[in-house]
Amino acid sequence: QKEVEQNSGPLSVPEGAIASLNCTYSDRGSQSFFWYRQYSGKSPELIMFIYSNGDKEDGRFTAQLNKASQYVSLLIRDSQPSDSATYLCAVTTSSASKIIFGSGTRLSIRP
């Protein structure tokens, strides 16, 4: 079992709709959870982090964490074409020594 799992997509969402991206992780001791966005040919950049159960909102983005289910998600409201990218879920290990990434979900926003 991979430590961090994501559906690779592609996920196609119409412009203006809500995009929902999901991630599961295997290390129950993981403390912090992150969503990175990576445009084609570019480096990943951090868009959200969360470490408490529940929701965390930042503009059009909402991260959701459920540690009991070992599940973290990212919602993007009012999706824009500029949101088309690969979204990488990442988790700090229980020892907090390293950050492990999932394989990424490719999101495409269609006009």
Add this chain to the structure above:
Amino acid sequence: DADVTQTPRNRITKTGKRIMLECSQTKGHDRMYWYRQDPGLGLRLIYYSFDVKDINKGEISDGYSVSRQAQAKFSLSLESAIPNQTALYFCATSDSKDLWTGELFFGEGSRLTVL
């Protein structure tokens, strides 16, 4: 200038050659990482370093070695390159004081092709 600089940005080499990818940073961060990215596999951790004297293996260290020459410099070496090491390599840094926010700052990547 970029805060995290990788050289070379692109390299084509032959099987069996020794290759070094270099990373330098001006962010003053203590932690540095090397990741490899392959299509459909996301980012996989090769090595990471918490300071000059603290170097650790990641998920896929076989076939690679690293050197932390200074706090600002972290090099990745392939002693004898093989075709399945063809990938996009990213160097990243973080500040241990920001451990729980987990923000990694990435270089622009080094694309390596081994023929």
